[in-house]
Amino acid sequence: MPVTQLSVFLDNTAGRLAEVTRILGERDVNIRGFSIADTADFGILRLVVNDEARAVDALRAAHFTVHEGPIALARVPDVPGGLARALAGLADRGINVEYAYAIVQSIIAFGMEDLDAGEAILRDEGIALVSADELKEL
Amino acid sequence: MTTNLTHKIWAPAWECADRGDIRAQQLARLRETVAYTYRAVPHYRAKMDAVGLKPSDIRCLDDIRLLPYTTKTDFHQTYPFGLFAVPPAELTRIHSSSGTTGKPTVVGYTKNDLETWVELVARMVSLAGVVASDIAQISFGYGMFTGGFGLHYGLERAGATVVPVSSGNTDRQFMFMEDFRTTVFISTPSYAAYIGEQARLRGLELGKQLHLRLGLFGAEPWTEGMRTRIEAELGVSATDNYGMSELCGPGVSGECVIAKDGMHLAEDLFLWEVIDPLTEEPVAEGEIGELIVTPLWKEALPIIRYRTRDLTAVTTAPCACGRTSARMARVRGRTDDMLIIRGVNVFPTQIEHVLMETEGTSPHYLLVVTREGALDTLEVWVEVSERMFSESFSRMTVLRDLLTKKIHSVLGLSVKVKLVEPQTLERSQGKAKRVLDKRNLE
Numbered sequence: 001m002p003v004t005q006l007s008v009f010l011d012n013t014a015g016r017l018a019e020v021t022r023i024l025g026e027r028d029v030n031i032r033g034f035s036i037a038d039t040a041d042f043g044i045l046r047l048v049v050n051d052e053a054r055a056v057d058a059l060r061a062a063h064f065t066v067h068e069g070p071i072a073l074a075r076v077p078d079v080p081g082g083l084a085r086a087l088a089g090l091a092d093r094g095i096n097v098e099y100a101y102a103i104v105q106s107i108i109a110f111g112m113e114d115l116d117a118g119e120a121i122l123r124d125e126g127i128a129l130v131s132a133d134e135l136k137e138l
Numbered sequence: 139m140t141t142n143l144t145h146k147i148w149a150p151a152w153e154c155a156d157r158g159d160i161r162a163q164q165l166a167r168l169r170e171t172v173a174y175t176y177r178a179v180p181h182y183r184a185k186m187d188a189v190g191l192k193p194s195d196i197r198c199l200d201d202i203r204l205l206p207y208t209t210k211t212d213f214h215q216t217y218p219f220g221l222f223a224v225p226p227a228e229l230t231r232i233h234s235s236s237g238t239t240g241k242p243t244v245v246g247y248t249k250n251d252l253e254t255w256v257e258l259v260a261r262m263v264s265l266a267g268v269v270a271s272d273i274a275q276i277s278f279g280y281g282m283f284t285g286g287f288g289l290h291y292g293l294e295r296a297g298a299t300v301v302p303v304s305s306g307n308t309d310r311q312f313m314f315m316e317d318f319r320t321t322v323f324i325s326t327p328s329y330a331a332y333i334g335e336q337a338r339l340r341g342l343e344l345g346k347q348l349h350l351r352l353g354l355f356g357a358e359p360w361t362e363g364m365r366t367r368i369e370a371e372l373g374v375s376a377t378d379n380y381g382m383s384e385l386c387g388p389g390v391s392g393e394c395v396i397a398k399d400g401m402h403l404a405e406d407l408f409l410w411e412v413i414d415p416l417t418e419e420p421v422a423e424g425e426i427g428e429l430i431v432t433p434l435w436k437e438a439l440p441i442i443r444y445r446t447r448d449l450t451a452v453t454t455a456p457c458a459c460g461r462t463s464a465r466m467a468r469v470r471g472r473t474d475d476m477l478i479i480r481g482v483n484v485f486p487t488q489i490e491h492v493l494m495e496t497e498g499t500s501p502h503y504l505l506v507v508t509r510e511g512a513l514d515t516l517e518v519w520v521e522v523s524e525r526m527f528s529e530s531f532s533r534m535t536v537l538r539d540l541l542t543k544k545i546h547s548v549l550g551l552s553v554k555v556k557l558v559e560p561q562t563l564e565r566s567q568g569k570a571k572r573v574l575d576k577r578n579l580e
Contacts, residue, residue, distance in 0.1 A: 009534075044529065111529070
């Protein structure tokens, strides 16, 4: 049950991140988590929001390049070694985690090439996954 | 009746002359031209006086470099007749070229000028292989544009039968082509490409409905790829030719149908130079630079050192056709579009080519030139379209690096590719802005 993550292309000029958050705020979109990967020239902003369709509309209207892609949201136990156990499970089965970041309620967003296998493994490890419907209510 | 298709050299005395004789003729005519222009055109006299130059200072061909250039601006400043050496009433004909901004460029001819021009075009069409038995259909627009009338009288002089159909009306073009058994087609290369496409779509067959054997295509730049396509579709041997209204119109140079290896310049009547457009120093023979032309024959509108803004290379090596005249390469582009970075010539079209052939890139780009210390830096800004955007950071980096590498191999120059958000780059009506040269702003 992957959920949709939005990736937004940003060039590294002042105020672009502020602009994205302003636009989303004005459209009543709640950001539940985000991460930024950047080089000197450009960055990719990854977002988990409560209303992805509305967010995409708003950003595209403002001429942002937006990509929608699946990620896994996992309720990794908030205890010492919790994340380590989840990652070890994935690594043991040869699943490559491309990126990961924490969102609200210590939920971890995982970007993985083989998402289905990854989710299955996380479940095997006893980790609860967050569905798209649940995400709206977080 | 047997058709004699032997290629004819129209003016062998000059086209095949000893190069020393050509230079002697050029010098004699240059001195006359400069003296005449100084005497008859106050605008030129003022320009020469401003640099303290007298006509008698021109003693050898290299002295031409002492003379000020003529540019489009001179035409604008003196619109309509300020550069003319004779009063308008004494002209036999007036033409003009469309001005992309403001007023058109006005050119005029005396009776003698028209006679020389007709001979020049007869020479040019003979280079292209036209002979007296040909039926030539002219699809250039007639009117103020020099192309239609220029080719018309030159082809008549060469003995061809002229069909002045003018531009447009494709149905009528094909009807006359078939019914008159037209053998020579004259148009812009882009119209020829369109006609070729239409001929194919309409199922016209070479030798049945189409009897063309030659195509003379000029008035805009085109490529070898286009030549190959047009030749196959229309069954012609296609040649390029060059001219511009400021110099007279068509007839400045044209390819020979034998070698198709550069356009033979009518050197007894035009003195050419090729310069680096920035330093204004002459480039070595065969190197690309801006073509500067001084007509050596004009009564009504003598022009000294016209900056054509066209980029080409000229060679004086002998041609397989037997002519000794210098040949200019296909026009590579316009100086207005060219950038010189660390001594390397860069055209926006080269970058465009790389972007077009690279999967997933957008055609929206901007070349930004900056100078850090003494070093010029070229940045290529490419808009990131949704199609090329991926959430994967590494894939974006790979794409950027791939573009950097490809552009480097095409230009021989390392550039910095910068991915930018869509709509970052200025959009303009029609012509896109492709270059931002910040070096001039410092």
